[in-house]
Amino acid sequence: MDAGFFIILIGIAVILLSQSGSAQDRNEIQDISESCDVIFGSKVDSEDFGFAGDNRAMTLSDLVSASLLLDDGKAEKYLKQILNDLYPWQNAYGLEIRYEGHSLSINPNNGGEQCVKRVYAVEFGGTLEVILKIYLRIL
Amino acid sequence: MVPVRRYMRFDRKGDIGFMEAMAGAMTVCIVMMIFVAYVASDLANPQQEGPDFDWSYVQGIDVRDSQAVIQFASDPLVFMESENISGILFRTHTPSGSELEGSENLYGNVDGTKCSERKMFSVPYGNEVLPVSVEVVISFGS
Numbered sequence: 176m177d178a179g180f181f182i183i184l185i186g187i188a189v190i191l192l193s194q195s196g197s198a199q200d201r202n203e204i205q206d207i208s209e210s211c212d213v214i215f216g217s218k219v220d221s222e223d224f225g226f227a228g229d230n231r232a233m234t235l236s237d238l239v240s241a242s243l244l245l246d247d248g249k250a251e252k253y254l255k256q257i258l259n260d261l262y263p264w265q266n267a268y269g270l271e272i273r274y275e276g277h278s279l280s281i282n283p284n285n286g287g288e289q290c291v292k293r294v295y296a297v298e299f300g301g302t303l304e305v306i307l308k309i310y311l312r313i314l
Numbered sequence: 315m316v317p318v319r320r321y322m323r324f325d326r327k328g329d330i331g332f333m334e335a336m337a338g339a340m341t342v343c344i345v346m347m348i349f350v351a352y353v354a355s356d357l358a359n360p361q362q363e364g365p366d367f368d369w370s371y372v373q374g375i376d377v378r379d380s381q382a383v384i385q386f387a388s389d390p391l392v393f394m395e396s397e398n399i400s401g402i403l404f405r406t407h408t409p410s411g412s413e414l415e416g417s418e419n420l421y422g423n424v425d426g427t428k429c430s431e432r433k434m435f436s437v438p439y440g441n442e443v444l445p446v447s448v449e450v451v452i453s454f455g456s
Contacts, residue, residue, distance in 0.1 A: 179334070181338055181341075182337060182338060182341050185341045185342065185345050186341070188345060189344075189345055189348060209434070210433075210434040213434040213435065213436050213445050214434065214445045216436070216443075217436060217442075217443050217444055217445040218441070218442050218443040218444075219409065219412075219442055219444065220411075220412070220441075220442055222411075223409070223410075223411035223412050223413075223442075224411065225411070232440075232441045232442045232443075235445070252410075253409065253410070253411075256409065256410045257409055257445055257447070260407035260432075260447045260449075261407075261432050261434060261447045262432070263432075
């Protein structure tokens with residue numbers, strides 16, 4: 176009877192211990208996916224993005240998709256600047272983007288401790304697949 | 315020899331069985347192993363030093379004179395006093411090519427040991443909605 180009570184008590188402790196770890200991980204992943212949604216859901220002036228002569232504001236996922244189709248390097252330059260501001264430490268992030276058979280990798284060798292995969296609808300057809308991997312900062 | 319009364323007679327009704335004892339011992343061992351692994355992983359992956367910034371102080375981003383300016387929910391000096399930190403610096407970073415510029419707010423001085431945190435915000439600006447990252451640098455050493 177006593178041993179049974181003890182086993183139940185220890186079992187509850189194990190469940191609490193494992194849940195505290197997983198809850199922390201879930202929060203971190205939500206933060207990364209939130210950042211990813213803010214970046215790719217933003218509306219940017221096409222000229223500011225690098226498409227000269229067009230001053231329409233378009234969703235960044237559309238502009239990145241167009242840049243991937245054209246293979247002009249504008250998406251890489253624009254996204255690098257934003258992500259370097261957000262994750263400025265060394266080997267902080269890795270980004271993979273795929274659209275209609277075209278792909279872009281920024282810091283492809285960075286594995287990342289946390290990873291999110293998001294899919295965004297593109298206005299002129301298809302979907303943009305984004306994989307963002309982040310390393311935690313260690314001082 | 316002292317006589318044993320009937321109601322004080324010894325028996326084995328209170329003893330635990332072999333299986334119960336083994337299960338109890340195994341459970342203790344497993345829990346100890348999980349705990350040691352948890353502590354070891356914490357030591358192997360040191361977290362950022364210094365106080366964590368309470369992001370509820372930042373309500374959002376305002377645009378004033380083409381600058382992305384932080385809108386505070388309450389005075390950051392309250393956070394400084396409650397966490398006993400010497401200085402705090404807020405910076406906003408805007409995308410390249412945009413007419414919207416970043417800004418800085420400094421409270422106290424940030425000369426000591428520093429740590430920083432960043433968070434992304436959506437900022438409406440004209441017909442655009444720009445991704446603006448907010449950097450918070452906290453100085454907690456002397």
